[in-house]
Structures are given as C-alpha cells and as structure tokens.
Amino acid sequence: MLKKLTAEKQTEILEAGIEAFAQGGFHAAGMADIARRAGISVGVLYKYYENKEAFFRACLRHSLAALERVLAEVTAREDKLLHYAGQMIRALQSFSRDHPSHIRLYHQITNASGTIARQLAEEIEGVTARLYTAVIARAQAAGDLRQDMDPRFFAFFFDNLLMMLQFSYSCDYYRARMALYCGAEQEEGLMEAELLKFLESAFTLEQHQIDHRP
Amino acid sequence: MLKKLTAEKQTEILEAGIEAFAQGGFHAAGMADIARRAGISVGVLYKYYENKEAFFRACLRHSLAALERVLAEVTAREDKLLHYAGQMIRALQSFSRDHPSHIRLYHQITNASGTIARQLAEEIEGVTARLYTAVIARAQAAGDLRQDMDPRFFAFFFDNLLMMLQFSYSCDYYRARMALYCGAEQEEGLMEAELLKFLESAFTLEQHQIDHRP
Amino acid sequence: MLKKLTAEKQTEILEAGIEAFAQGGFHAAGMADIARRAGISVGVLYKYYENKEAFFRACLRHSLAALERVLAEVTAREDKLLHYAGQMIRALQSFSRDHPSHIRLYHQITNASGTIARQLAEEIEGVTARLYTAVIARAQAAGDLRQDMDPRFFAFFFDNLLMMLQFSYSCDYYRARMALYCGAEQEEGLMEAELLKFLESAFTLEQHQIDHRP
Amino acid sequence: MLKKLTAEKQTEILEAGIEAFAQGGFHAAGMADIARRAGISVGVLYKYYENKEAFFRACLRHSLAALERVLAEVTAREDKLLHYAGQMIRALQSFSRDHPSHIRLYHQITNASGTIARQLAEEIEGVTARLYTAVIARAQAAGDLRQDMDPRFFAFFFDNLLMMLQFSYSCDYYRARMALYCGAEQEEGLMEAELLKFLESAFTLEQHQIDHRP
DNA sequence: AATGAATGAGGTTTCATTCAT
DNA sequence: TATGAATGAAACCTCATTCAT
Numbered sequence: 001m002l003k004k005l006t007a008e009k010q011t012e013i014l015e016a017g018i019e020a021f022a023q024g025g026f027h028a029a030g031m032a033d034i035a036r037r038a039g040i041s042v043g044v045l046y047k048y049y050e051n052k053e054a055f056f057r058a059c060l061r062h063s064l065a066a067l068e069r070v071l072a073e074v075t076a077r078e079d080k081l082l083h084y085a086g087q088m089i090r091a092l093q094s095f096s097r098d099h100p101s102h103i104r105l106y107h108q109i110t111n112a113s114g115t116i117a118r119q120l121a122e123e124i125e126g127v128t129a130r131l132y133t134a135v136i137a138r139a140q141a142a143g144d145l146r147q148d149m150d151p152r153f154f155a156f157f158f159d160n161l162l163m164m165l166q167f168s169y170s171c172d173y174y175r176a177r178m179a180l181y182c183g184a185e186q187e188e189g190l191m192e193a194e195l196l197k198f199l200e201s202a203f204t205l206e207q208h209q210i211d212h213r214p
Numbered sequence: 215m216l217k218k219l220t221a222e223k224q225t226e227i228l229e230a231g232i233e234a235f236a237q238g239g240f241h242a243a244g245m246a247d248i249a250r251r252a253g254i255s256v257g258v259l260y261k262y263y264e265n266k267e268a269f270f271r272a273c274l275r276h277s278l279a280a281l282e283r284v285l286a287e288v289t290a291r292e293d294k295l296l297h298y299a300g301q302m303i304r305a306l307q308s309f310s311r312d313h314p315s316h317i318r319l320y321h322q323i324t325n326a327s328g329t330i331a332r333q334l335a336e337e338i339e340g341v342t343a344r345l346y347t348a349v350i351a352r353a354q355a356a357g358d359l360r361q362d363m364d365p366r367f368f369a370f371f372f373d374n375l376l377m378m379l380q381f382s383y384s385c386d387y388y389r390a391r392m393a394l395y396c397g398a399e400q401e402e403g404l405m406e407a408e409l410l411k412f413l414e415s416a417f418t419l420e421q422h423q424i425d426h427r428p
Numbered sequence: 429m430l431k432k433l434t435a436e437k438q439t440e441i442l443e444a445g446i447e448a449f450a451q452g453g454f455h456a457a458g459m460a461d462i463a464r465r466a467g468i469s470v471g472v473l474y475k476y477y478e479n480k481e482a483f484f485r486a487c488l489r490h491s492l493a494a495l496e497r498v499l500a501e502v503t504a505r506e507d508k509l510l511h512y513a514g515q516m517i518r519a520l521q522s523f524s525r526d527h528p529s530h531i532r533l534y535h536q537i538t539n540a541s542g543t544i545a546r547q548l549a550e551e552i553e554g555v556t557a558r559l560y561t562a563v564i565a566r567a568q569a570a571g572d573l574r575q576d577m578d579p580r581f582f583a584f585f586f587d588n589l590l591m592m593l594q595f596s597y598s599c600d601y602y603r604a605r606m607a608l609y610c611g612a613e614q615e616e617g618l619m620e621a622e623l624l625k626f627l628e629s630a631f632t633l634e635q636h637q638i639d640h641r642p
Numbered sequence: 643m644l645k646k647l648t649a650e651k652q653t654e655i656l657e658a659g660i661e662a663f664a665q666g667g668f669h670a671a672g673m674a675d676i677a678r679r680a681g682i683s684v685g686v687l688y689k690y691y692e693n694k695e696a697f698f699r700a701c702l703r704h705s706l707a708a709l710e711r712v713l714a715e716v717t718a719r720e721d722k723l724l725h726y727a728g729q730m731i732r733a734l735q736s737f738s739r740d741h742p743s744h745i746r747l748y749h750q751i752t753n754a755s756g757t758i759a760r761q762l763a764e765e766i767e768g769v770t771a772r773l774y775t776a777v778i779a780r781a782q783a784a785g786d787l788r789q790d791m792d793p794r795f796f797a798f799f800f801d802n803l804l805m806m807l808q809f810s811y812s813c814d815y816y817r818a819r820m821a822l823y824c825g826a827e828q829e830e831g832l833m834e835a836e837l838l839k840f841l842e843s844a845f846t847l848e849q850h851q852i853d854h855r856p
Numbered sequence: 857a858a859t860g861a862a863t864g865a866g867g868t869t870t871c872a873t874t875c876a877t
Numbered sequence: 878t879a880t881g882a883a884t885g886a887a888a889c890c891t892c893a894t895t896c897a898t
Contacts, residue, residue: 005882023327024239024240024241024325024327025238025239025241025242025325026242027238027239027241027242028239028240028241030866030867030868031867031868031869032866032867032868040883040884041883041884041885042868042869042884042885043869043870043871043882043883043884043885044882044883044884046868046869046870047882047883051868051869052867052868052869104325104327107324107325108325109387110321110381110385110387110388111238111239111318111321111322111325111385111387112386112387113237113238113318113385113386113387114386117385117386117387117389117390118386118390120387120390121386121387121388121390121391121394122390122394125390125391125394125395126394129391129394129395146415148411149408149411149412150396150408152395152396152397153395153396153404153405153408153409153412154408154412155395156392156395156396157375157408157409157412159395160374160375160378160379161371161374161375163378164374164377164378165374167324171324171325171327171331172326172327172328172331172332172335173323173324173325173326173327173331173332173334173335174324174335175331176331176332176334176335176336176339177335177339177343178370180335180336180339180340180343181339181343181366181367181369181370181373182364182366182367182370183366190367191367194363194364194367194368194371195367195371197362197363198363198367198368198371198416199416201360201415201416202412202415202416244891244892244893245892245893245894246860246892246893249860254858254859255858255859255860256859256860256893256894256895257857257858257859257860257895257896258857258858258859260893260894260895261857261858265893265894266893266894433861451755452667452668452669452753452755453666453667453669453670453753454670455666455667455669455670456667456668456669458887458888458889459888459889459890460887460888460889468862468863469862469863469864470863470864470889470890470891471861471862471863471864471890471891471892472861472862472863473890474889474890474891475861475862479889479890480888480889480890532753532755535752535753536753537815538749538809538813538815538816539666539667539746539749539750539753539813539815540814540815541665541666541746541813541814541815542814545813545814545815545817545818546814546818548815548818549814549815549816549818549819549822550818550822553818553819553822553823554822557819557822557823574843576839577836577839577840578824578836580823580824580825581823581824581832581833581836581837581840582836582840583823584820584823584824585803585836585837585840587823588802588803588806588807589799589802589803591806592802592805592806593802595752599752599753599755599759600754600755600756600759600760600763601751601752601753601754601755601759601762601763602752602763603759604759604760604762604763604764604767605763605767605771606798608763608764608767608768608771609767609771609794609795609797609798609801610792610794610795610798611794618795619795622791622792622795622796622799623795623799625790625791626791626795626796626799626844629788629843629844630840630843630844672870672871672872673871673872673873674871674872674881677881682879682880683879683880683881684872684873684874684880684881685874685875685878685879685880685881686878686879686880688872688873688874689878689879693872693873694872694873858898859896859897859898860896860897860898861895861896861897861898862894862895862896862897863892863893863894863895863896864891864892864893864894865891865892865893865894866890866891866892866893867889867890867891867892868888868889868890868891869887869888869889869890870886870887870888870889871884871885871886871887871888872884872885872886872887873883873884873885874882874883874884875880875881875882875883875884876880876881876882876883877879877880877881877882
C-alpha cells in the first residue's frame, strides 16, 4: 500500500467500497461506480489494491475493525452480565445507526459459501465467540448466570439476538420487518428495555423454578 | 406466463433457479447455467419469464410458498405455546435440512434495499408476523405467556431466534459460526432442547420473580 | 469447437485473425477489431476460442498447416536436389504472394522469447528440418550433393535463404529491402534463376576444385 | 530533445528501452517498466521524448548506430572478398553475442508495415546495401567474384545469410531453430568455417565450370 | 414451440500520458 | 527540475437477451 493518499482519502475510498458492496454484494458493485463515489479514478483503486477481490477484502477488514473496536470497548469494562448485555445492545444500536453499511456489508458476507464461508466465519465470528466465552465464563463464576444451560448454546442464542438486532437497524429488509413486528419508528430505548427483559429471564431462571410451579 | 410446461418441469426450472440464486445471489447466477441445470434451453426461460428479475421473483415466490406451507401446517395444530415452539423448531430444522437452498435464497433477499426491501418484507414477513400474532394472542389469553412483555417485541425476538436457526442449518457461513459456538456436528435434538430451555424461561418468568430473589 | 459456423466462416475468422496478428503481433491486435474484420461479434470469438491466446494459437496452427501442405506437396515429388530447390523456390514464391499474412504471422512468432520460443521452434521448424534432412540424405546418397560439407549446416543455410525469400515477398520491410538490393518490381522468375545459380555452386563444388585453380 | 542528461544516463535509458522493446515488441513494453529499469521516473522519459513512439525511434537509432559502427569498421579494412566475409561473420557473431537485444530490436522493426516499413528499410538497409555494393564492386574489379551473377542479387543473398546468422545468435526462436539444424551448443568457429565454405563456392564458381563437368 | 448461436453493452483491468508537488 | 500518483481511454472478456432455424 503506497502512501500518497491521506488517511482521510483512504478511509473515504474504503467507505465508498463498503457502501457499494453492502448494497448488492460483491458482484453487483462496480469498480467504476466505487471510484466515482470516492471521487477518484479507477486507476487509483488498482494502484492501491491488486484487484476487485483484494479491495473487497480491504473493505471487509476496515469494516470489521470498526465493529471489533466497539465490542472490545464494551467488553473492557468489567461488569455484571446483564449490564454487559445492556451496554452491548446500546453500543450495537448506535454503531448500526451510525455505520449502517458496515453492518450491511457484514450481512452480505454471510452469503458466502464453501470453504470461503468457513474461513470467513472462523476469522470474524471467532473474535466474538471468544469475547463472549470470556464474559460468560466470568458471569458463571460470579453466579450471574444460570447453571443448567450449556454456556456455548447460551452464548450462541445471545449473539443470534444481537446479530438480528444489528441487521434490524441497518438493512432495509430487516428494518421493515422490525416495523411489522414492533411498529414503525419505535424508540431505541424501548427495544433495549424489552430485549433486556427477554434476556434477563433467560439469564437467571433455573430449570427447577419452572418445574416446581403448580 | 404461458402454461405449456408440465408442473414437474416448471418446478424443476424453479428449483434450478433457487439453487443458482441461493449460491451467490442475483448477480452471480447466470441464466445459461440455470437453463443447463434445468435441462432446458435459455429460450424457454425467456418464453416463460420476461427477464432475469421476473424469473428471480418467481423463484422467490416458489420458495416462500413451500416455507409458508410448513409454517401453516405447524400453526394449524392448536397447542400450548411451548409445544408450538418445539414443533416450530423441529419443523424448521427439517425444512432447512431438506431444502437448504430455499432458506439460502430467503437469506439472499434480505439483502434487498430501498422500496423493494420494504415491499418484500411486508409480503414475506407479514405472513409470519400475522401467524405469530395469532398464536401469541391465544397464548396470552390462555395464560401460557408472561404478561409483563409487549407481545410484539416478544414475537419479534422469538422469530429472530428461529430465523437464525434456519440460517445456521442452511448457510455455510452460519453453519460454520454455529460450529464455533456449539461444536461441530452436534445433533439437532440437543439444539432443540437448549433453545427450548432458553425460550421457556423467557415465556414464563414474571419480572417480580427476579426482583424478589434474595 | 462448436459446429454452427460453416467451414467458410471459420476460415474467414481465422484469416481475419492472421491478418490482424500478422500486422503488429499479438499485443497490437484487438479482439474487437478482429471480430469486425471477420464480420462477427466478439461474443462469437469467445464462444469458439477460450481467450485471445487460444485464438492466436488457432490462427498460427491454421497458418502453418497451409504452409506445411505446400512443403509436403513439393517434397512428395521425388527429384534431383536442384530441381527440388527450384520447385521449392517457386512454391514459396507463390504461397508468399497468395497468402502474405501467413508468412507475416510466421515472422511475428519468431519474436517469441524464452521457453515459448523454444517450444514453437521445435514444433514448427522441426517439420521443415526433418523434411530437408530426408531430402538431403537422399541427395548425398545419389551423389547430387558435395561431400565436404556437414549436411546439417548445409540444410540450415539452404533454409535460411528460403526463409528470407518468403519474408522478402510478404513483409513490407523485407520487400522494401529486396527492392533496394535487386531493384523494384523485378519478376519472380529472375529471382528464382539467380538464387538457383547461387545454390547450384554451393551444391556441387568440392573444396579441392577451388584450391587447385591457378 | 533537451540535453541536461549526462551521456551515460542517456545511454542507460536507451539501453533499457532497447532491452524492453526487443523482448516483446513495441506494444508489449511498458514505459513505466522502462523507466524503472533505467533508474529514472516516467516524467524524465516524457521530458526527453515526446511519446512512446518517439522514444522507440530513438532506441532504434541508437541500436543501429552501434551496428553500423561494426560494419564500417570491418569494411574499412581493404581485403579480399572471402576474407571480408570471414571478418564480417566473426564481427556479427561477436556483436550478436555481446548485444543480443540490439539485434532483437532490429528483428522487431522488420515487422513494420506500410510506408513506415519502406522508410525504415531505406534508412537502415540502405547503409548496408551501399556498403556491400562498394565491397562487391571492388571484388568484381579485382576478379575475386564470379562474373556470371548479377552482383545485386549476389549481395542480397549474402546479406540474407548474414541476417539469419545474427538472428540465430540473438533471438530465442532462431537460436532454437539453429540448434535443431546444427545441434545445440556448437562452437562459433565451426559455423564460421561452414558458412565460409558455402559462400566460397558461390563466390568463385562460374556457370560453365558446372556445365562442362562430365 | 424449442433451441442455442449470435449479439453487444457493460464489467474488470492496464497503461500511456499528465501534472501537482 | 524530477517525481510518481492520478487520470481515463481502451483492452479483454462475460452474459442477459434476441432471433434465425
């Protein structure tokens, strides 16, 4: 990577790429269109990136780095699991609102198939999976989490809900779907509160409490 | 759409299209490739469908019809909410296993943006949303569901978990992700049990139960 | 190779390619231009040939096949070496006149470098080299050829003169050069006669004949 | 052409260009690549040469000047024709060995077509043709050359053999071809001897000598 | 009615040339 | 003055769509 481009211009190019790839995936985006959006010529794209795929990967890296920074920041603050969940929800809500195309790009790559899909998943989800594993391990040790559930499945469902939350704030389809369920234009605070309620019970309820109810 | 093709041939063509579109999205699929897979000539494709997009929509309709049939079947059986959830999980697990490309195609269309996304979401998710609304209304009336949660949000989270479940059984990326969380090659029964445990607590717990715990 | 194209059209395409490649070599020729010359669309070129290089090779094969046919025809007629040379000269003169771009293409490929050059030379010149070896072996056995020269070198010089003759009748540069030496627009018969005189002495003279001259 | 570059740097640039153009012809060579090889920036190339073609012509001029110097040097030494031929062969052998890309570039330009080809041929071959004319005129006057051949044709065949000799020592294709005929890695002295034998008979034999043989 | 060869617009990529630094 | 990053026309190649057979 050469260095005549200012950091701002570099970011602008990557953001233009992210925007374009996020729209319709790798094949739908055109290099000429991306260059136009970034206010540069195609030549520049090919000076800094070997080809379309390499540029796509750079966009992906850029996008995921931003997301990871958010996750790391939240995770850094030691806290109870429920507070952690609340902070995570708020963090992802604002990230999704501020950088919707990053999430959309993330959603795009989940279309991948074959070995590439496996590699991508391991590279991307591995980070989150490890983050959550650490958090949940601490939570279980501290007695903040019920003991009768396999923590791995628990983390899986937790992340599933967060992923869908992100998509619902970023992707047009999921946003429309959210509106169908929860009404259009509900405030984010309500979503946070309701999701926390949903999670809280899953966090704390032990199986026998249910079994013994009359 | 003319009607000279036998129903079997029509289905074969649509299945070929679903398979192709599911793989890499609208742009990656080629009409010639689809025709070859279906054992027909491109001319036939263009005789029965105006263009690629119209054919794509037909594939989508075909795919969603199958999914709706499954949902309708499960919903038809009057049952307790938890049993309903269990049946739904099993139904979606087997549908995902048997027709992965239908789910993958479904996942592809969630990439849509703009007005199209809104229309699609309303057309597709409206069905599910209405199904769930009915089920949950019945459940709340029967006292099977906690009263302190907005049922719309509840239905939303419930469906979110089911959607992710389908993707996890159909899309390579999500399958790899599931393996990262829950281990590779776990049996479907285990997933069903754990998800039910997760849901059950969310179904039944009233807020004060948590507050009063010592 | 598909078969919808008539043999004539196929030949027309190859001739257009030969013409184009002969002009300025592989890089200077454009596929769109070739298609236009052949009266077809670029798509056809790429339906019948994998890519530009494959098409180039097909042109080369076509071109060399025609040249080989001429050589084989002349060689088939059993004859004295000098008559053979005369026939060869006349055959190459008329071939060069009738198909100048074939020879020009042949000249172009002699620009090749590296392993490709070696492979091409072996593939193309091997034929001629073997033809000449056979002819010269017969000539030496029959006493038509002086004994004091290594027949391999002899064949080499003989072919060198024939190659330059072909180029001189086909390539603009060599034609202009020939005009500088021999005058513009001389008749082909004169060239044949003079070259035969030149060769005849090389064929027949034994070394001692020169040494013993007073 | 400005004159701020040292003569050494100019030569280095031209040699880099010759090397590049000799490899794959005008179109295959890249200006950026040439600049890199010469250790300068493309800007310098375009400061001293109007465009690629002008630079190509400069390379050609530089290359031919070197070749002409060799020819002139050999021709300056008054000598018998056979000795002259021997010296010429040796001079071209060593020039081809020491500056193969000069010869390769020379070979490249023989691809030219149209008016350019004619102009180039007159400019380049005119020198040689005039040199040879002078030499042969002297030889005929001195009785070193047979009288029954048109000296122009004779000079033509003589130069043809020398051209092919140069190509055979410089261009990969012709080198491979020479190996096919004469065996790989034969020493240059042998080639010289055999070619001289071939030429000697052509030089000296009178037609009637052949006719009267029993 | 069905075929699949033909079309050509549009995509990716290269590279001669320019010009701000 | 020298640099080499930026430009964008043009090259190769693909594929949705048409239409002669």
